Amino acid sequence: MANKRILKKKINLICEALFADCVAVSLYGPEANKGNAEAHLYTIVQMHDHYIKRVSHPEPGITAKAYFKDLRDKFNAQVSDMLDQINI
Secondary structure, three states: OOOHHHHHHHHHHHHHHHHHHHHHHHHHOOHHHHOOHHHHHHHHHHHHHHHHHHHHOOOOOOOHHHHHHHHHHHHHHHHHHHHHHHOO
16 A cells, blocks of 8 residues: 555645646637536545545555555546546
């Protein structure tokens, strides 16, 4: 398992990049994407908060290795889904 601090930094960097991409698309993209920008930004902030909390407070009863593997897999899936939504 990676250090929790490093995992939090990576989550922060990825969410910052998603936020910046969403702002860039809303400013310079087609008009169709501008309407959804606020909803996407709110979703990114919620996603960031949710995963930082999950890193800080792991669920009891699950091994650390399995818990953090599941956390990384779900985070990666949600990030790729959000990228698809932003770039549509």
